[in-house]
Amino acid sequence: MTTVNLENLKSGMILASDAVLLNGRILLRSGAELSDKSIKMFASWGLTEANIEGISETEIKSDAMRHLDNELLAKAEVAVREMFKFTNIEFPPITELYRICIKEHTEKLAGVSDNELDS
């Protein structure tokens, strides 16, 4: 079971636990198969993550980074590592910010706007 961010959820994935909002409300039960419709519903209710069956964290990460150029990625990583040198990179929220920052840097280097990526 792996916690997957909303942006990386895909239809066909299986919920490993109930999808619950911060206020305790259950949107979808454990074992349900995700559809595009349910992912849209998650987004509109402000759900930010879900636990998914049978998928590894590295699969998710490499999938999310797939469209990024390796050379630019390496360049961005050097710059971002310097920026983060006073932080505890092992602490989960910092690990996540570090990941987001590398993604943003790489996109900036590639000169690709968010809009182009979405389409």
Place this chain on the structure above:
Amino acid sequence: MNWTAEKLAAEVSSVCSLPTIYFRLNELVNDIHVSNKDVGALISEDAGLSVRLLRMVNSAFFGFPSGIDTITRAVTVIGTRQLSDLVLMTSVVDMFDGIPNEIANMELFWRHSIATGVSARVLANYHREINVERFFVAGLLHDIGRLVIFQKLPEETTEILSLLDEKEAPLHVAEKQVLGFDHADVGRAMLEQWGLPEHLVVAVGAHHQPSVLDEIDVDSAIVHVADVIANAMGMGWATEVHVPGLDEAAWQQIGLPVSILSPAVEQIKRQYDDAVELIFSDKAVASSAA
């Protein structure tokens, strides 16, 4: 002269003060016998302020229902407490404007302050806070002590910046090394001398390490995390500036899942552009009226 954070803050807070209307408004807001109409009447006394407030509440950034055309209506729709935070915001804009650009790159300073305010506002929203503008103002003010140090201690500032260039330490550590206190101490002293609400004073003073407090309050925790996010996204400063350490106890205190960071950053990026536009145009309105 041997400076302390308090002495330094006193130098500035004696010459540059908050407008009396802010304090009068706060008195009204805290009095349960006062009606919205009374609050509206007080604000309307100051025509310049009323114009700025109406521009703000109708801006894309705040996203209030459109067509708020009178102060009385603004009080009803937005609420007195949030409105008093907006009044404080206009005062902060005026205050920062008094500092010449040679002393600090004011545009970058502004942008970082705005980014931190926006981040704090978005986090507060995820935390289900009712008055999110309170967090926006706290974020806007969090680095105000830096301006005081820049302005009053130029020689020491050069020394601090050269320490930074050697990349030995984060800014506040370099300040402590040179001065014996940092910009958060100066900020706290200043807001205290101005008589601003306790939650603001504490959040600004503790923004590098909220866990030094006996009990971490939500305001301090959120402003701290917001500062880290604003720096990590390189909003305001050049990219070689370092991300400050994240206080683990402060993150835990907010109690949000790590997975909110990605959507939160998207929201922050969108709101940031709106907020920059709002504040820079408010500066223009304020200086043309003056």
